[in-house]
Amino acid sequence: MQNQDIEIVVIEDEEDILELLEYHLSKAGYSVTGFLSTEHVERFLEEENPALMVVDRNLPGVEGSEFVAYLRDEGYDIPVIFLTAMDQGKDLEEGFTSGGDDYMTKPFNPKELLLRIDALLRRSGVRKSDRVKYRDMVLDTKQHLLTIEGNPVELTNLEFRLLYTFVKNPHQPLDRDFLRDEVWGDDSASFHDKTINVAMNRLKKKIDPSGEKEYIVPVWGVGYKLV
Amino acid sequence: MQNQDIEIVVIEDEEDILELLEYHLSKAGYSVTGFLSTEHVERFLEEENPALMVVDRNLPGVEGSEFVAYLRDEGYDIPVIFLTAMDQGKDLEEGFTSGGDDYMTKPFNPKELLLRIDALLRRSGVRKSDRVKYRDMVLDTKQHLLTIEGNPVELTNLEFRLLYTFVKNPHQPLDRDFLRDEVWGDDSASFHDKTINVAMNRLKKKIDPSGEKEYIVPVWGVGYKLV
DNA sequence: TAGTTTGTAACCGAATTGTTTCCAAGTTAT
DNA sequence: ATAACTTGGAAACAATTCGGTTACAAACTA
Numbered sequence A, B: 001m002q003n004q005d006i007e008i009v010v011i012e013d014e015e016d017i018l019e020l021l022e023y024h025l026s027k028a029g030y031s032v033t034g035f036l037s038t039e040h041v042e043r044f045l046e047e048e049n050p051a052l053m054v055v056d057r058n059l060p061g062v063e064g065s066e067f068v069a070y071l072r073d074e075g076y077d078i079p080v081i082f083l084t085a086m087d088q089g090k091d092l093e094e095g096f097t098s099g100g101d102d103y104m105t106k107p108f109n110p111k112e113l114l115l116r117i118d119a120l121l122r123r124s125g126v127r128k129s130d131r132v133k134y135r136d137m138v139l140d141t142k143q144h145l146l147t148i149e150g151n152p153v154e155l156t157n158l159e160f161r162l163l164y165t166f167v168k169n170p171h172q173p174l175d176r177d178f179l180r181d182e183v184w185g186d187d188s189a190s191f192h193d194k195t196i197n198v199a200m201n202r203l204k205k206k207i208d209p210s211g212e213k214e215y216i217v218p219v220w221g222v223g224y225k226l227v
Numbered sequence C: 001t002a003g004t005t006t007g008t009a010a011c012c013g014a015a016t017t018g019t020t021t022c023c024a025a026g027t028t029a030t
Numbered sequence D: 001a002t003a004a005c006t007t008g009g010a011a012a013c014a015a016t017t018c019g020g021t022t023a024c025a026a027a028c029t030a
Helices: A015-027 A041-048 A064-074 A089-097 A110-123 A157-168 A176-184 A195-207 B015-027 B041-048 B064-074 B089-097 B110-123 B157-168 B176-184 B195-207
Strands: A007-011 A031-035 A052-056 A080-084 A102-105 A131-134 A137-140 A145-148 A151-153 A216-219 A223-226 B007-011 B031-035 B052-056 B080-084 B102-105 B131-134 B137-140 B145-148 B151-153 B173-175 B216-219 B223-226
Touching (some): A007 A041, A031 A041, A041 A064, A052 A110, A064 A080, A064 B131, A080 A089, A080 A110, A089 B110, A102 A110, A110 B089, A131 A157, A137 A157, A157 A176, A157 A195, A157 A223, A176 A195, B007 B015, B007 B041, B015 B031, B015 B110, B041 B064, B052 B110, B064 B080, B080 B110, B102 B110, B157 B176, B157 B195, B173 B176, B176 B195, B195 B216
Parallel strands (some): A007 A031, A007 A052, A080 A102, B007 B031, B007 B052, B052 B080, B080 B102
Antiparallel strands (some): A137 A145, A145 A151, A216 A223, B131 B137, B137 B145, B145 B151, B173 B223, B216 B223
């Protein structure tokens, strides 16, 4: 799921609406943290670094827009979508000038909220567009990060490039010449036979220490293939 | 006027609405270029590099959303606000999934459109706020001042620009080529290997003398990233 | 000119990558 | 079926690459 590991904060004082929001966002794959007031939110922001906030405009105590204006002043650049009960012109203006990115009126259409969240995440650069998936592996080429079943797996540069060429060409045996060209490139001159073997084995050990997943299998006399 | 020199493209086939849009946007200080169809827009984008587009969803010939999807595919990342005659759920979804950033229904409230344009410009980095926060660091770009936990930290010009590029691109490994382009710019000619290393280490030492905060970590074989 | 900032160079240590050797498993020939 | 042969895997070792550190020189500022 592409929304996995994206954290969203919701601030809403009406408990049933908060629950509804949490339900829809969770269902879309986001991890959601709800607050009934702005009280402990700043502390949370310092520690967690969530990707986006959905904020009710009318909160008890500190106004939603006031709070966001304060955060902006402090230097927080987190994307904010305001929710409000009515569509008053004054409200709208205050929402945007206080530093909000978008504005929706209640009762909100969940579908639209999700679309707007998605657009805002895209624009603010949270969505890492260049991800490649294979079975339970996710390669984030921008972040140089591999996760297996959601857990990060440490790979070296070479190993990452190697795995990437396999994920790009699944199910087909890649011979050693191809791998050498693709991964090692020009450094082809003077190249020991077993270099690729050793590199492959190190990679296989890292992505499948127990050897039970069988992501990559040798093809005798040819090379390797991603099953 | 803060909107001076910001270029906005409007694509709208109904001439009177186009004029109305041009009027409101010009009054707000933007320089506006209107088109009655998508026809010559791409050529214009190639030459001018406007900051934002306002696009009617229902255009003769190529659909507005289709056109934007095409542009996105071509690699154009320009912010887009869609206008549509009716608020159909299908329309809305198509607007966002084709790569739009915001969506308004006609008849639109000019005030709201201006607010949304402003918010989107802010978010897409056209307007840069002069305070940026990351964890307990606050960078004041106006004053070239950094505070950590409220305490001022002395940075040189270079170090400040360096840290700023990291705060602008958090969580991403920034490779040395990128940093060189971004921070050092044209002086790329004759550039010692270790220059970036040394600069990075000087910066790291200043923002985290004890090395316990781990703001910036090296990514082996790639560069550095702000955690 | 004095003082600060920034780039260069040399060196060190750690992480990564390549080489070698030996062994196991698959393939082929007898 | 078994021996000879070929290829892949494992482990230890060596070489290389890369980042960190320091000292020093050049460039820049006040």
